[in-house]
Amino acid sequence: MNHNDHAPNITGMPLEAAVEHITGADPRFALTQACIHGTAYTVFANAPANLRALLQKSADTYGHRDLLVYQDQRWNHGQFCDEVLRLAHGMVEQLEVAPGDRVAIAMRNYPEMLVLIMAAASIGAVVVPMNAWWSADELVFALEDCGARVVFADGPRYEAVASHAKAHNIALVAVRDAKGSLSYEQIKDRPEPVTWPAVPLDPDDDFAVLYSSGSSGTPKGVVLTHRGAISAVHSLVMFKEMTPLINPTADAPPPPQTASLIVTPLFHVTALNSMFLQGLATGAKIVLIYKWDPDLAVGVINSEQITRFVGVPTQSVELMDAARRQDQDLPSLAGIVAGGAKRPAAQVSLLAQAFPRAMIGSGWGMTETNGLGIVASGPDYVERPETAGRLTPPLQQALIVDEQGREVPTGQIGELIIKSPANMRCYLNQPEATRSTLRDGWLYTGDLARMDDEGFFYIVDRKKTIIIRGGENISCLEVEGALHHHPGISEACVFPIPDERLGEVVGAAVYLLPDSDVTESKLQHGLASHLAAFKIPERIWFWPTPLPRGGTGKIDRHSIRSECTNIPTPIPAGDNHG
CATH class of the missing domain: 3.40.50.12780 (ANL, N-terminal domain)
Incomplete structure (x- = not known):
């Protein structure tokens, strides 16, 4: 209901x-x-001209309302704005961050990340939130690609990029559980009142670089204003x-x-x-x-x-x-x-x-x-x-x-x-x-x-995941939707597998709910009431754990296909979903 x-x-x-x-x-x-x-x-x-103006309006309109809660910590809109301004001034004065500079952030979902994003935006810098699930090599790739001159990182990410930052003269700032000579608290520690930055901001100035999930191939930096x-x-x-x-x-x-x-x-x-x-x-x-x-x-x-x-x-x-x-x-x-x-x-x-x-x-x-x-x-x-x-x-x-x-x-x-x-x-x-x-x-x-x-x-x-079986187009999402009708399936991923006669046929990987007695033949038989015969998977792989996911939390179709079929993961035109 x-x-x-x-x-x-x-x-x-x-x-x-x-x-x-x-x-x-x-x-x-x-x-x-x-x-x-x-x-x-x-x-x-009449919308705010930039994110600094949005923040200012938030503080003026909702100052005493709760804004941010993390475990036992709380900030109202006014307190959050005050911390943003303190950090913004510290970034300019201690780190010499200038308009247009890229400021990378490598951490899990901590409150400091949101403060950093708004502080960088308020001084005209370009924030680069980096995928916290990336390997050290992927983090280094993004640092080189975006040309960051400052990185704020929590403990695991700090250790992952420390040697690269030192070798390339990148200021590395420790956040939360990270240990280093320069910390987030030091940057924002300003006892005196702070004012709004005077840096001019154009509506079409860059605000952030967000990287696409990179489920295969090289991640793309998406430049947002x-x-x-x-x-x-x-x-x-x-x-x-x-x-x-x-x-x-x-x-x-x-x-x-x-x-x-x-x-x-x-x-x-x-x-x-x-x-x-x-x-x-x-x-x-x-x-x-x-x-x-x-x-x-x-x-x-x-x-x-x-x-x-x-x-x-x-x-x-x-x-x-x-x-x-x-x-x-x-x-x-x-x-x-x-x-x-x-x-x-x-x-x-x-x-x-x-x-x-x-x-x-x-x-x-x-x-x-x-x-x-x-x-x-x-x-x-x-x-x-x-x-x-x-x-x-x-x-x-x-x-x-x-x-x-x-x-x-x-x-x-x-x-x-x-x-x-x-x-x-x-x-x-x-x-x-x-x-x-x-x-x-x-x-x-x-x-x-x-x-x-x-x-x-x-x-x-x-566009790149349509299965073309003997000239017939098959939607991976359609087959996945049919698989989800079976009560024993927790997760499903559908992909093309090569076929000498038809070019491609349908393959699937599934992760079952506990105590499920589903078999390949039972699944194929059950799908007959939902799908045309040519859409039913010809091979089904049973995954012992939840299906692998990419950086955005989406099921990683390409890596699953590669592991199931031993086909090298293709490099597509790009995974554009946020």
């Missing part, structure tokens, strides 16, 4: 009418045109403000302060933009946990009255299972959203039944779009569990095009392309990849999709 089932039957505005109303009536969301690097875009006229991040965050804020117009309820009480639990890494765009920066903009409370633990998450959700949970699909299911084990129904949760990977359709109704007060949702976005993209939620999502949703208004345009870049008819499959001021500026040091991906203001996502006549998008697959 969805939480809207017992709401009074009040007719809401259609999405398009709600967009027209709020952009015309609310000055915060008024629109105008801007030319960005030679291309015209629709932009917000202040305007891009603000455009994404302000669009999400507007969408939240529109919700009562689209789904009104009679005599609804004022909603509580949004409290978001961050369970995905802050070095990726979902946690950073869609959770943290949106929280700054809306006066939310952000609660961090060091690493994902569903049993711990249940306790934190109850103790902090968490209203919003965003994670990869597996985390939603594990949270549901942990709540059942502990006999907790998590009544504060108002939203459970999946990001980073497509949620299997079979999970949507299960979650809606398990959490009847919560709006179940899913989002599609990319690092290259600052996380902005397509959203499905509530009754629309429960009724269409296969959909990615509708385009988040009001700045984005989307088309589905063929190989020649021509728009395809409604319902047909093509590549999804997006035009938006939230899109990346470029790939760092990769002009050819940039030209291939950004064309005349349009970002070619590499995702195959279709759109129905109501404007709902359906992501069919990655």
Whole structure:
């Protein structure tokens, strides 16, 4: 049962009418045109010009509200802003960080990471959050690629990059459990009051370099601007403000302060933009946990009255299972959203039944779009569990095009392309990849999709992971969705395997729930009621542990395929999802 089932039957505005109303009536969301690097875009006229302005507005508007919680530590919006400013001045005075300098951050989900990101942004530096799951070689690659002159690192990452930093004269600053001659506390230790940095910031200045997951091949540094991040965050804020117009309820009480639990890494765009920066903009409370633990998450959700949970699909299911084990129904949760990977359709109704007060949702976005993209939620999502949703208004345009870049008819499959001021500026040091991906203001996502006549998008697959079996195209996601209908399967990954006669056939790797007696033949037989015969996997590998994942927490299709079939992992055009 969805939480809207017992709401009074009040007719809401259609999405398009709600967009027209709020952009015309609310000055915060008024629109105008801007030319960005030679291309015209629709932009917000009155949004904060940069992230420093966003922080300042947060402190002025929500100063005494809780902002950040980590274990027994708490910061309100004003206290957080004060720490950011102290650190910003210390970075300039002690580390001589200048506008445009790259400041790398290598750590797990600690509060210092968020302070560092905003401090660097406030002085015009470019922050580079590095994947904390990377090996030492991968960390060093990113340091060399981005040209960082300062690195803030926790203990394991400090040790991993220490010799490289010393050899290349990179200032290395110890955070939390790291031991070194220069520490985070020393940099921010300023007893006197601090003021806002006077460095001018242009909306189109670079804000961050976020690396794509690098599930195969070399990671790409995605260069994001202040305007891009603000455009994404302000669009999400507007969408939240529109919700009562689209789904009104009679005599609804004022909603509580949004409290978001961050369970995905802050070095990726979902946690950073869609959770943290949106929280700054809306006066939310952000609660961090060091690493994902569903049993711990249940306790934190109850103790902090968490209203919003965003994670990869597996985390939603594990949270549901942990709540059942502990006999907790998590009544504060108002939203459970999946990001980073497509949620299997079979999970949507299960979650809606398990959490009847919560709006179940899913989002599609990319690092290259600052996380902005397509959203499905509530009754629309429960009724269409296969959909990615509708385009988040009001700045984005989307088309589905063929190989020649021509728009395809409604319902047909093509590549999804997006035009938006939230899109990346470029790939760092990769002009050819940039030209291939950004064309005349349009970002070619590499995702195959279709759109129905109501404007709902359906992501069919990655362009490079379609299985072509004897000329027939097979969606890996479709087969994975069918596998998830089997009650004994916890995780599934589908990929092509070579075949002398047909070119490619379907292969799959699965991880089973405890005590499951599933066999290959049983699975293949069970799939016959869900899939055409040519789509059923011809080989199924049973994995003894949870399936390997890449840097974003998504199942690592390429490495699984390589291990199962002993085929060298291919180097694709890029894994663009954030």
